[in-house]
Amino acid sequence: MNKQWILSKFPVGEIKEGDLVYQESEIPELNEGEILIKNIYLSLDPANRGWMSGQKSYVDAMNIGDIMRGGTIGVVEETNNNDFKKGDIVNAMGGWQQFCVSNGKGVRKIPLDTGFPLDSFMSIFGMTGMTAYFGLLDITKPQEGETLVVSAAAGAVGSIVSQIGKIKGCRVIGIAGSQEKCDWLVNDLGIDGSINYKTDNLRGKLKELCPKGIDIYFENVGGPITDAVLSRMNIGSRISLCGLISAYNAESIAPGPAWGNLLVKRINLKGFIVFDYIKRYLEAYQDLSNWVRDGKIKYKNDIVPGLENASHAIKKLFSGENNGKLIVQIADL
Ligand SMILES: NC(=O)c1ccc[n+]([C@@H]2O[C@H](COP(=O)([O-])OP(=O)(O)OC[C@H]3O[C@@H](n4cnc5c(N)ncnc54)[C@H](OP(=O)(O)O)[C@@H]3O)[C@@H](O)[C@H]2O)c1
Structure with a gap:
C-alpha cells in the first residue's frame, strides 16, 4: 500500500x-x-x-x-x-x-x-543550490566590491546566495526575520551586515549598511521589503527576481512596490526559473561541491x-x- x-x-x-x-x-x-x-x-x-x-x-x-x-x-x-x-x-x-x-x-x-x-x-546540490548559483551569477553577474542585498537571506536559497556573494567579493547585506537568523548570517556565514525586518527600521538600516547604495538585489520576498530596497538601488543596478513569498498566501492583490524605480534607475530585472538551467547543473555542482569541501559554503x-x-x-x-x-x-x- x-x-x-x-x-x-x-x-x-x-x-x-x-x-x-x-x-x-x-x-x-x-x-x-x-x-x-x-x-x-x-x-x-x-x-x-x-x-x-x-x-x-x-x-x-x-x-x-x-x-x-x-x-x-x-x-x-x-x-x-x-x-x-x-x-x-x-x-x-x-x-x-x-x-x-x-x-x-x-x-x-x-x-x-x-x-x-x-x-x-x-x-545545496539540488534545486536550492542551483537556484542560488544561477539566480545570482547568471542573472546579476556580481563584481568585486559591489553591494548585494539578499532577502529571506537566512533561508535555504538566500543563505547560499549570500555566501556566493562573499566568494565573489561583494559586500553582502542579508534581510531576515529574527535576531538569531541575523546573527547566524554575520557570525557564522561571514556576511557584512544583517537587518531584522521585523524589529529594525528597514530603510534606516539599509542606508547605514549600504552607504554606496545597492548594486544587486536578490529578491525572495516582495512587498514592503522590496519597496525599501528599491529606494536605495543604484543606477544600472540589477535584480534577480527569484521569489515573492510574502504574496503566496495573499487572498487579494496587495498594493505593489513602487515599480517606477525600475524605470527611472534603468534597473535590469529578469525573472527566472531554475529549471532553465538543467543542462548546466553539473557546472554548478562542480563549483558548489568544491566550495563545500573547502569550507567556503555551509x-x-x-x-x-x-x-x-x-x-x-x-x-x-x-x-x-x-x-x-x-x-x-x-x-x-
Ligand atoms: N525562481 C526559482 O526557480 C525558485 C526556486 C526555488 C525557490 N525560489 C524562491 O526562493 C525563495 C526562498 O525559497 P526557499 O526554498 O529558500 O525557502 P526558505 O527561504 O528556506 O524559507 C522561506 C523563508 O521566507 C521567509 N518569509 C516567509 N514569509 C515572509 C514574508 N511575508 N516576508 C518576508 N519573509 C518571509 C521566512 O524567513 P524569515 O524568518 O526571514 O521571515 C522563511 O523562512 C522563495 O520566494 C521561493 O519561491 C525560487
Missing part, C-alpha cells in the same frame, strides 16, 4: 487542515517502460503553495484529487525500463507519497560516489521525519520556523 497526500481543496490564504488529505491506495502494477521509486526525501518549497492554487504558472495547474506535487529523492525498487536498474538513487517529481511510478521522463540519477550525504542533493537542512507530517511541516516555510532547507524524510535508505 502507498500512503499519499491528496489536494482536496484549493487553499484560501494559508494552507489549512483539510486542504490536503492523507490517504492510502494500492501501488499499481508496472507497465512496460515504467519504474517504481520508493521515495526517501521530499522537498517542501514555497512554490508548493502556488502549485496548489489551481492557476497555471510555469507548470500546469494541479487539479483537486491530484497527489500533492513535490520534488523527491528515492531509490528504484522495481524496473521495466532499461535506463534504470534496481537500487539506482534518483531525483524525481515523485510527489507527497511513499512510492511513485514513473516512465523515467524527468528522472535523474544521483551518483553515489560523491562523499556527500544524500540529503545534500535536496538542498548549508543547513531541516529534516522532518514522517510523510504524515508533511502538511503540517510546510507551514514552517511561512512562519519562518524552518531552520535550513525543509525536507521530509519519508523512509530510511
